[in-house]
Amino acid sequence: MESKRRHIAILGSTGSIGTQALEVLAAHPDVFELEVLTANSNADLLIEQARTFKPNVVVIADESKYQMVSDALADTDVKVYAGKDALNQVVEMEPVDMVLTALVGYAGLAPTLAAIRAGKHIALANKETLVVAGELVTKLAQECGVNIYPVDSEHSAIFQCLVGEFHNPIEKIILTASGGPFRGRKREELASVTRAQALKHPNWVMGAKITIDSASLMNKGLEVIEARWLFNLKNDQIDVVVHPQSIIHSMVQFTDGSIKAQMGLPDMKLPIQFALGYPHRLNSNFERFDFARYPSLTFEQPDMETFRNLQLAFDAMERGGNAPCVLNAANEVAVDAFLNDRIGFLAMSDLNEHCLRTVDFVEHPTYEDYVQSDEETRRIAQEYLN
Numbered sequence: 485m486e487s488k489r490r491h492i493a494i495l496g497s498t499g500s501i502g503t504q505a506l507e508v509l510a511a512h513p514d515v516f517e518l519e520v521l522t523a524n525s526n527a528d529l530l531i532e533q534a535r536t537f538k539p540n541v542v543v544i545a546d547e548s549k550y551q552m553v554s555d556a557l558a559d560t561d562v563k564v565y566a567g568k569d570a571l572n573q574v575v576e577m578e579p580v581d582m583v584l585t586a587l588v589g590y591a592g593l594a595p596t597l598a599a600i601r602a603g604k605h606i607a608l609a610n611k612e613t614l615v616v617a618g619e620l621v622t623k624l625a626q627e628c629g630v631n632i633y634p635v636d637s638e639h640s641a642i643f644q645c646l647v648g649e650f651h652n653p654i655e656k657i658i659l660t661a662s663g664g665p666f667r668g669r670k671r672e673e674l675a676s677v678t679r680a681q682a683l684k685h686p687n688w689v690m691g692a693k694i695t696i697d698s699a700s701l702m703n704k705g706l707e708v709i710e711a712r713w714l715f716n717l718k719n720d721q722i723d724v725v726v727h728p729q730s731i732i733h734s735m736v737q738f739t740d741g742s743i744k745a746q747m748g749l750p751d752m753k754l755p756i757q758f759a760l761g762y763p764h765r766l767n768s769n770f771e772r773f774d775f776a777r778y779p780s781l782t783f784e785q786p787d788m789e790t791f792r793n794l795q796l797a798f799d800a801m802e803r804g805g806n807a808p809c810v811l812n813a814a815n816e817v818a819v820d821a822f823l824n825d826r827i828g829f830l831a832m833s834d835l836n837e838h839c840l841r842t843v844d845f846v847e848h849p850t851y852e853d854y855v856q857s858d859e860e861t862r863r864i865a866q867e868y869l870n
């Protein structure tokens with residue numbers, strides 16, 4: 485490992501990925517130095533994290549919580565900022581080498597672009613950024629000489645399979661999906677499923693939005709689009725296979741027909757650590773996989789008629805332009821409405837489809853077009869709900 489410690493900013497430190505990333509950093513104080521922590525509104529946890537991990541700066545996006553955080557940290561050296569714009573500014577701070585984007589949804593796009601422009605490498609958990617504006621983000625990263633390291637376990641698996649193979653052409657990638665809590669159910673059985681049922685993922689403990697996306701297979705759809713941009717693939721080079729045990733995290737098939745897979749117990753700390761520490765594999769005491777406990781690993785085709793969101797994502801990717809941005813915005817409104825008991829489970833994909841049909845198509849969007857498409861979609865989605 486190089487002697488210089490890697491200086492890390494964590495956007496969304498109070499979330500599922502953020503808290504696990506802090507465990508990784510705490511286990512490797514010789515490798516990482518923490519610069520920035522941010523939260524949306526969870527001031528209590530942000531204060532606790534700041535006292536424990538002693539970053540240079542914290543940001544609370546919700547400005548009404550500024551005084552509380554500032555007062556609580558007044559006896560420390562930690563600088564406190566508030567508001568959305570502060571997120572875009574702290575990623576540019578001189579000592580930061582790498583930004584872990586662990587905030588959720590469209591809110592990740594602007595700070596990710598700011599970090600790339602400032603030449604900071606990205607450990608990308610916030611898949612929505614690449615779904616909304618994958619072409620723009622990856623082009624900018626290339627121009628700025630910035631690497632985007634995937635944190636999503638499937639994309640980390642593909643990246644790990646590609647290490648040592650970067651010059652060999654990929655025939656296709658195979659993204660694995662657990663199938664979520666409703667695997668095997670038909671549409672009529674999904675009409676009355678509850679929020680509590682949808683929030684019970686069989687293999688992973690995650691934030692609420694991605695857990696609902698996993699139940700509706702929208703998460704896999706977002707991952708398909710994320711993979712297309714991360715690995716510069718054509719649309720027909722991406723397959724999805726349901727693998728309920730979540731042991732194989734994804735696979736790459738090369739042009740000689742050979743398939744490489746990356747395996748392990750489901751634990752997000754591993755892909756987080758791989759992204760933050762790349763190109764080094766850091767030691768860990770994470771639980772090891774035991775073949776004797778898994779006598780069979782199984783695979784099946786995804787049911788895209790029942791779980792329409794996955795098909796909608798493939799369609800939006802095929803259409804290109806602002807279609808994935810529209811799908812993402814519609815889905816954020818749909819998931820929020822489902823979590824607040826405003827709509828049922830199946831209505832989420834209905835809303836997504838409505839927005840994809842209704843919002844004006846832009847073939848070659850600029851950043852401003854993405855911002856406008858996002859706003860327009862949220863407006864149309866709210867109208868549909870009312």
Ligand code: NDP
Pocket residue numbers: 495496497498499500501502522523524525526527545585586587588589591609610611612635636637688689690691692693694752
């Ligand atoms: P959580 O909901 O657990 O955490 C989200 C974090 O982002 C929190 O720190 C939250 O702050 C902050 N945040 C939320 N909204 C905003 C906003 N508008 N502005 C600024 N900060 C905000 O999410 P996850 O950790 O589950 O997911 C984070 C990202 O990682 C998502 O894009 C997800 O798809 C991706 N991902 C997650 C995985 C997982 O295992 N959880 C696996 C693979 C990818 P606060 O706590 O104050 O609300």
